Every structure is written in structure tokens, then in C-alpha cells.
Amino acid sequence: FIAVDDLNDWTGALGGYPGIDTPNLDRLAARGVLFTRAYCSAPACNPSRASLMTGVRPSTSGVYHNSQPWRRALPDAVTLPQHFQAAGYRVWGGGKIYHGGFPDPPSWQVYFDRPNDPQPKHLPVNGIAGTRHFDWGPVDVPDEKMSDAKTTSWAIDFLEKDQPQPFFLAVGLFRPHLPWYVPQKYFDKYPLEKIQLPQVLDSDLDDVPSVARDIARQGDDRNVLRTDNWHKAVQGYLASISFADAQLGRLLDALDASPHAKDTIIVLWSDHGWHLGEKH
Helix, strand or coil: CEEECCCCCCCCCCCCCCCCCCHHHHHHHHCCCCCCCCCCCCCCHHHHHHHHHHCCCHHHHCCCCCCCCHHHHCCCCCCHHHHHHHCCCEEEEEECCCCCCCCCHHHCCEEECCCCCCCCCCCCCCCCCCCCCCCEEEECCCHHHCHHHHHHHHHHHHHCCCCCCCEEEEEEECCCCCCEEEEHHHHHCCCHHHCCCCCCCCCCCCCCCHHHHHHHCCCHHHHHHHCCCHHHHHHHHHHHHHHHHHHHHHHHHHHHCCCCHHHCCCCEECCCCCCCCCCC
16 A cells, blocks of 8 residues: 655656656556546645545545644544555555654554655755755665655565465655655666656636635745746656656565565555646
8 A cells, every 4th residue: 555645757667757757656656556546635644645545535524634633623534545454454564654753653553754855065055045955955875765665665664474374564655745856876877858848827816715825925936936947846856756656666666576576456545746847
């Protein structure tokens, strides 16, 4: 059960960005069912993940924001992992499954907390003052130093062992969530002179409600354009997708080589997409 944070349709199989390098997402799509139309229940991590894991819509639970403790709103909800536990499954999770800060211990028998990622030496890399996590740039470390690589290695250790009972293994990859800090080799896949920008209409906000226009006015898009950072932002997102794809490849290889290859169902999902300038 693999969650990939903030992933949109920029994969080879979905064709959202020409030239994207996602061989592992593509090979997984080729061997299973690929949903080409998908809708998140709310465009933010916490509400979309809480609703997916409980089966309760935000319009029912009232959980619409990342800062809301979702379990307080749904004290009696039986989560998907709890359902598997009740059915006799071994239930382990790691990385980012629920939104950060709300891990929900009752959902898991064992949980691997995502460690911190290494950061570039001089922040912010993009030169936009006061951006906090809205930043991107290469980090001078090997893949194995990254949190997603550590989460993947933890999951691989699980898969390499014989399991005494059926299992539900949840693996949450954090990239391509911001900040887009990944090793240099992933940035090198996408030279700036070859970056293609999304098509954006001047009237792009005309068909959305006022709350969406308020979100667009918060300034990230204007800051990117003001500092001539649009191509670099797209590059950072693409690099982060390819990094996550590489971790997925390690996980698929380990499953295929494991005793569980022939009787394990793989589900890969994202909590919501991501805009790279669309809708401003």
C-alpha cells in the first residue's frame, strides 16, 4: 500500500509531462490497472488522507485543514489498517501515510517514523525570502541518506522475511512533497534549457469559487514569477518525482524477489496532485 505525496499526472504512463523519467511507475502501471481519472476528496494532505483511510468524506467529518487532528473528529472510525488487523493481518506502516503529526497509533502494530532529510547548506536555495519549505535544490548526499530511501529499505527488510500471517504493509514516500531537495543526479535528468512550462490561461481562475481564488492569492505563484524561478521550480518537482520513482523501483524489485511475489496486491496512490503554475 504505497502512498506518493503530492504526485500529479507527470508520469510516463499518464503523459502529464513530456520526457518525464518514471520507469518504475510506468512498469507498475503496465502490469496492473491504471486509473486515468482520479479525484481527491479535498486538495490538502490531512483531509484527503483521513478520508481515504476511514472512508468518511470531509463533508461528513468536517476535516478540511492540515492543522485539524482528524481522529478527534472521527473517534469511532475504523481505519483501513484497523480493518486488516481485525481480519488477522500483520499490519506495519512507515513513512508518511497519515498527515504529519497525526500518525494514529491504533492503526499500526509497528510503525517506522520518517526521519529528517538532509538539507542544502545555504537556504533558501531558490532565493525567495521567507519561503520556509517552499524551496528546491540539489543536496550533496547519496540516495541512501534520504528519508524515503530509509523508509524503502525498512520495507524491503520486511518483504525479504517470511511472514507468518497475511500482511498489510503501508509505505509512504514523501517526495515529491516540498521542499524539493533530492540528490543532484535527479536534477541532471532535466536540464533547465529543456524544461517545458505548463500552459496557463490568463482566465484560469474564472471557473473556480472564491475560496480557490483566495488560495491562489497567497503569493507562491507571484513569488516564483517575480524571481524568474518557474523553470527551476518545474525542474525541482520533476527531479523529486524521479527520485521517488527510483525508491519505488527498489521496492518493486524486492517484492518480486521475495516469497510474497505471487500473492501480494500492490496499491499505489497519491493524496492529491500539485500545481506548477496552473490556476496561478
